[in-house]
């Protein structure tokens with residue numbers, strides 16, 4: 001029996017894609033081997049990787065002057081790879097700090113010798129909101145502006161794209177990529193670990209504008225050098241083959257459902273149902289500002305925090321797993337990525353209603 005898995009990542013994946021992978025697992029394309037066992041240099045896998053890249057381009061409407069890279073080391077690896085690829089030691093960069101993932105990216109940029117200026121920091125609200133769009137003052141001499149469109153732990157999502165003028169915008173899309181349409185041309189660099197909304201862990205996707213390539217610091221490890229990876233079709237070394245294959249299946253699933261506009265409609269409806277229920281309740285609450293609430297990660301508290309462990313355990317017993325909040329914030333968190341059906345959100349709401357009736 002499949003559960004409704006509310007994990008923040010690795011997260012629930014669409015059963016349709018998993019079922020295709022299962023049916024092909026022991027004999028992929030008549031090869032007598034699984035996709036896990038074939039050479040990444042063989043024609044079948046090279047075609048598979050090219051197809052996944054094309055699907056990514058189609059689904060996200062990636063312009064021709066952007067490279068799509070399949071990398072390893074997770075989004076965390078990019079926290080260091082971005083400074084190595086885009087800057088020299090001592091360069092000025094701007095960061096927006098909306099929570100724990102922003103903070104990790106800032107720490108890495110400092111460790112790579114950058115002159116980091118944090119142009120907005122939401123500490124005053126306890127990282128429960130985003131800065132006003134017109135409050136951002138970009139330093140025109142900055143090599144880039146970095147922000148986190150969706151903070152997975154705090155459940156804080158930008159309702160707008162920061163306008164950085166000529167300064168390249170760099171965005172950690174790990175927990176919101178493919179959840180709604182975006183205009184790739186607004187960004188210099190987009191990166192995302194796959195394990196939230198795109199597939200299994202071990203694969204990280206970067207979408208980089210051509211003019212940002214070729215500036216890597218001397219000594220940058222080749223596998224993290226975007227220009228070298230682009231020139232080698234992301235196969236400088238053995239890529240995470242199963243991840244690339246499964247991403248392709250998931251992108252087909254997204255396309256079959258109507259692409260990102262349809263995903264956005266599904267995700268908006270799920271989020272509205274859950275926030276609407278929480279807001280109408282006097283027992284549950286969500287701390288995030290109304291215009292900054294994440295469609296993907298919904299943290300919530302109950303009036304009696306002593307019952308958090310019971311809530312999480314009883315929900316799991318009822319087929320709704322991984323509802324504990326991040327260890328740093330406590331409470332509960334429901335991650336409702338693309339693969340979470342509306343029925344899963346309704347089941348959670350029904351459980352919350354019943355739990356409050358019994359304990360509230």
Ligand SMILES: *Cc1c(COP(=O)(O)O)cnc(C)c1O
Pocket residue numbers: 009073074075076077101148150151152172173174175193194196
């Ligand atoms: C999960 C996550 C990361 C870390 O991803 P790894 O692939 O584990 O390195 C970074 N940023 C955000 C926004 C995330 O949600």
